[in-house]
Amino acid sequence: MSTTKAEDLQLGSYKYGWHDESKSVFEPKRGLSSDVVEEISALKSEPRWMRDVRLKAFKQFQARPMPNWGSDLSGIDFDEIFYFVRSTEKQANSWDELPAEIKNTYDRLGIPEAEKQRLISGVAAQYESEVVYHKVREDLEAEGVIFLDTDTALREHEDLFREHFMKVIPSNDNKLAALNTAVWSGGSFIWIPEGVKVDVPLQAYFRINKENMGQFERTLIIAEPGSYVHYVEGCTAPIYSSDSLHSAVVEIIAKPGSRVRYTTIQNWSNNVYNLVTKRAAAYEDATMEWIDGNIGSKVTMKYPSVHLMGRGARGEVLSVAFAGDGQHQDAGAKMVHHASDTSSSIVSKSVSQGTGRTSYRGQVAIQEGAHRVKNSTVCDALLLDEHARSDTYPYMEIAEQDAQISHEASVSKIGEEQLFYLRSRGVEEFEAMAMIVRGFIEPISKELPMEYSVELNRLISLNMEGSVG
Amino acid sequence: MATLDTLTEQHVIALSEARREPPWLLDRRLEAYKAFADLEWPDNRVEEWRYTDPRRFDLTRPLVDGGRIAVETAAQGVVTGDLAAAARTHEAVVRDALGTAVGLERKFAAANLAAFTESVFIYVPAEVELDEPVRVSVEAAADGAQPPRVLVVLGAHAKATVLLDHVGDADTTVIEVVEAVVREGARLQLVTTQHWGSRVDHLGAHTGRVGANAGYHHFEATLGGGTVYLTPDVELAEPGGNAELLGVYLTDDGRHVEHRSLIHHDASNTTSDSIYKGALQGDSFASWYGNIRIEPHAKATASDETNRNLILGSGARASSIPFLEILCSDVVRCGHHSSVGQMDELQLFYLESRGIPREQAVRMLVFGFFAEVTDRVGVPAVADGVLAELQRAIEGSYA
Numbered sequence: 001m002s003t004t005k006a007e008d009l010q011l012g013s014y015k016y017g018w019h020d021e022s023k024s025v026f027e028p029k030r031g032l033s034s035d036v037v038e039e040i041s042a043l044k045s046e047p048r049w050m051r052d053v054r055l056k057a058f059k060q061f062q063a064r065p066m067p068n069w070g071s072d073l074s075g076i077d078f079d080e081i082f083y084f085v086r087s088t089e090k091q092a093n094s095w096d097e098l099p100a101e102i103k104n105t106y107d108r109l110g111i112p113e114a115e116k117q118r119l120i121s122g123v124a125a126q127y128e129s130e131v132v133y134h135k136v137r138e139d140l141e142a143e144g145v146i147f148l149d150t151d152t153a154l155r156e157h158e159d160l161f162r163e164h165f166m167k168v169i170p171s172n173d174n175k176l177a178a179l180n181t182a183v184w185s186g187g188s189f190i191w192i193p194e195g196v197k198v199d200v201p202l203q204a205y206f207r208i209n210k211e212n213m214g215q216f217e218r219t220l221i222i223a224e225p226g227s228y229v230h231y232v233e234g235c236t237a238p239i240y241s242s243d244s245l246h247s248a249v250v251e252i253i254a255k256p257g258s259r260v261r262y263t264t265i266q267n268w269s270n271n272v273y274n275l276v277t278k279r280a281a282a283y284e285d286a287t288m289e290w291i292d293g294n295i296g297s298k299v300t301m302k303y304p305s306v307h308l309m310g311r312g313a314r315g316e317v318l319s320v321a322f323a324g325d326g327q328h329q330d331a332g333a334k335m336v337h338h339a340s341d342t343s344s345s346i347v348s349k350s351v352s353q354g355t356g357r358t359s360y361r362g363q364v365a366i367q368e369g370a371h372r373v374k375n376s377t378v379c380d381a382l383l384l385d386e387h388a389r390s391d392t393y394p395y396m397e398i399a400e401q402d403a404q405i406s407h408e409a410s411v412s413k414i415g416e417e418q419l420f421y422l423r424s425r426g427v428e429e430f431e432a433m434a435m436i437v438r439g440f441i442e443p444i445s446k447e448l449p450m451e452y453s454v455e456l457n458r459l460i461s462l463n464m465e466g467s468v469g
Numbered sequence: 470m471a472t473l474d475t476l477t478e479q480h481v482i483a484l485s486e487a488r489r490e491p492p493w494l495l496d497r498r499l500e501a502y503k504a505f506a507d508l509e510w511p512d513n514r515v516e517e518w519r520y521t522d523p524r525r526f527d528l529t530r531p532l533v534d535g536g537r538i539a540v541e542t543a544a545q546g547v548v549t550g551d552l553a554a555a556a557r558t559h560e561a562v563v564r565d566a567l568g569t570a571v572g573l574e575r576k577f578a579a580a581n582l583a584a585f586t587e588s589v590f591i592y593v594p595a596e597v598e599l600d601e602p603v604r605v606s607v608e609a610a611a612d613g614a615q616p617p618r619v620l621v622v623l624g625a626h627a628k629a630t631v632l633l634d635h636v637g638d639a640d641t642t643v644i645e646v647v648e649a650v651v652r653e654g655a656r657l658q659l660v661t662t663q664h665w666g667s668r669v670d671h672l673g674a675h676t677g678r679v680g681a682n683a684g685y686h687h688f689e690a691t692l693g694g695g696t697v698y699l700t701p702d703v704e705l706a707e708p709g710g711n712a713e714l715l716g717v718y719l720t721d722d723g724r725h726v727e728h729r730s731l732i733h734h735d736a737s738n739t740t741s742d743s744i745y746k747g748a749l750q751g752d753s754f755a756s757w758y759g760n761i762r763i764e765p766h767a768k769a770t771a772s773d774e775t776n777r778n779l780i781l782g783s784g785a786r787a788s789s790i791p792f793l794e795i796l797c798s799d800v801v802r803c804g805h806h807s808s809v810g811q812m813d814e815l816q817l818f819y820l821e822s823r824g825i826p827r828e829q830a831v832r833m834l835v836f837g838f839f840a841e842v843t844d845r846v847g848v849p850a851v852a853d854g855v856l857a858e859l860q861r862a863i864e865g866s867y868a
Contacts, residue, residue, distance in 0.1 A: 352798070381795070383795065385798055386799065388798050390795045391792070391794045392792060394807070396790065397786075398780070398786060400783075401749075401780040401781070401785055402780075402811055403809055404808075404811070405808060405810065406806075407806070407808070408804070409804055409805050410804040411793060411795045412802065412803070413798045413799060413800060
């Protein structure tokens with residue numbers, strides 16, 4: 001197999017790699033200082049307390065060292081990044097109101113079509129730093145569901161916002177969470193009233209267009225008691241020769257008896273550092289589910305977490321990672337059991353191809369006083385090429401005697417016999433490999449809404465193109 | 470009096486001269502001293518010491534000297550003695566093997582090579598198969614610190630069993646290094662038991678370096694000690710090597726036990742299998758960490774590691790950290806399994822409903838739990854003894 005050829009083909013197969021001419025209404029600057037932080041706050045006409053939060057977080061960002069574990073982050077040059085890019089003056093209510101280039105982007109991504117077919121209850125589209133399009137189904141609005149971009153939510157629902165903001169992820173949680181808190185812009189704010197069940201997913205679509213862009217969206221989801229919501233996000237970016245940074249913070253509060261499902265299909269181009277902090281607090285009898293698909297990016301470090309705060313709470317992470325040439329997917333999950341009778345499960349499936357590296361990094365912690373806790377973790381890895389790498393780094397820390405914790409992991413290469421069998425049935429080698437990979441990730445893809453499941457399989461097939469031969 | 474934390478070059482030279490060691494060994498000690506002096510003392514901010522604060526090992530205790538390590542065997546054809554003597558009588562063997570399994574990357578291991586006085590050398594020449602085990606005992610008999618060192622070398626196609634026991638109950642810090650160098654086609658079974666009293670703190674580096682098509686079987690039973698931090702590592706350095714790492718551990722009130730094992734597949738067609746089982750009682754802590762690392766050139770490897778913890782007492786805390794680092798896709802199989810749980814009330818209920826008294830039911834379940842490990846130890850006398858000790862210790866507190 002020729003590596004060069006595979007690389008060429010792979011780049012060619014990233015279907016979202018085009019970029020529009022960057023037109024911004026506010027002249028962006030590279031680099032970060034407290035002036036830039038204040039300027040972002042001023043441009044957004046924010047209340048003073050938020051400006052103070054940002055400035056404090058900026059100091060924390062400066063004081064904190066870069067993480068020296070996980071992946072190699074030495075390629076990030078914080079001085080080269082654009083921290084805030086405003087691409088349109090006004091958020092649009094219909095796709096037609098958007099500037100032509102931006103509308104074109106979302107047309108090519110198929111988002112307006114999905115909305116038309118009512119496959120989604122609401123949609124938010126973020127382009128660079130801000131949400132440019134937003135729409136929520138009328139009946140949900142009537143029930144009191146709030147689905148806004150985070151900037152608007154701060155303006156229109158300041159008390160609700162302030163009550164929950166930074167309650168799950170404090171600004172000083174880690175260096176990148178501090179950075180996000182200092183320069184956050186965009187993201188989704190969702191509030192589901194007590195007892196309301198949103199039957200069809202809410203969707204957000206994140207797009208980086210500009211080279212060296214830093215996207216720092218901030219998402220906050222609050223599910224009041226007994227409510228249900230499924231939120232889906234997708235991410236893409238063009239291919240550039242120098243790197244971009246995506247560093248989001250997602251906080252979720254699942255109040256007693258509620259259920260929140262959060263699905264991500266991350267398909268950034270291979271020059272995006274994707275360093276994301278995602279954490280949920282699940283209270284009594286609440287259920288929090290993270291479905292996390294990582295296909296794109298140069299480096300991803302992301303460990304969706306659930307803090308199980310109330311008796312009977314349940315946490316689940318389903319994680320799929322695919323790393324092709326030069327990619328490192330350092331993904332995983334954390335389950336922190338603070339309360340008794342809580343349970344959690346983690347299923348991780350990773351596929352490494354070419355020189356790709358996938359790492360599962362996880363933590364299951366049972367705190368003192370949390371009785372009868374159960375956790376089960378299963379990590380499976382599939383290696384497609386000789387130079388592919390797979391790591392498993394699970395930590396289990398148990399401070400109570402009546403916990404039941406189990407962890408199983410396996411690493412295997414694609415079976416020669418399986419391939420031979422399929423080929424003897426007349427299946428082409430590439431399709432045979434893709435079939436095996438699809439079968440491998442099936443326990444997770446079947447959990448997705450049908451069109452996302454199809455999309456995930458298609459993305460993986462695209463990424464595998466050129467890997468055989 | 471000399472202590473490990475204030476070790477000086479003069480002290481190292483003096484102890485080497487007092488033992489009439491050849492110059493090459495003194496050079497090795499000085500090299501180790503330099504590494505020791507250059508390395509920082511680790512603290513619990515580094516990954517290796519995340520669960521055990523290295524300050525638990527009191528290094529201000531004076532180094533004790535003399536008569537605390539012994540070796541005996543009824544077997545024919547094996548060379549046993551102390552390392553200083555062997556450095557003269559079997560220079561080539563010692564020179565080629567010393568420091569090749571446990572290097573100077575860790576501060577404590579470097580200290581041991583610089584300052585060991587108590588030592589045992591066991592050499593089984595090529596083609597020699599021992600029909601009797603070699604017995605080594607390390608004793609903590611006097612208050613202080615001691616850095617015992619054991620070097621086992623098996624020549625090509627040799628076969629031996631070494632039983633290493635640790636006894637004593639003085640206020641002692643033991644900084645131990647056990648190196649096993651197993652040459653091509655040889656087979657070593659190293660069975661080590663820790664019967665320390667609660668005042669002994671034990672930091673032990675046990676590493677096997679496994680040659681082509683050779684076999685290394687390491688079993689350890691950690692039954693005593695205050696703070697115990699053991700690193701049973703294996704270096705599969707040549708094609709076709711096989712390693713089996715087995716262990717059982719038992720904790721009770723006030724004890725802190727950590728096992729940290731690296732199985733390094735650095736050559737093709739190497740295989741490894743590891744299983745560690747522990748029971749935790751009282752207010753105690755046990756941590757098990759295992760890493761299987763498979764290098765890019767190590768093709769067609771197979772490995773598996775298992776850790777099971779039975780928590781029997783409230784207040785006991787456990788952590789279990791099974792790592793895999795697979796840099797080569799050409800693996801035959803690779804996996805790990807880990808669990809933390811309690812004695813199964815359903816199984817107890819079942820046995821009791823069959824008229825078996827609870828005490829005996831507990832004994833049966835503990836027996837079953839640990840027998841999976843001890844059954845794989847090729848020295849029945851030791852395996853049965855360990856199993857009986859485990860059962861006795863657990864019955865007392867659980868039934």
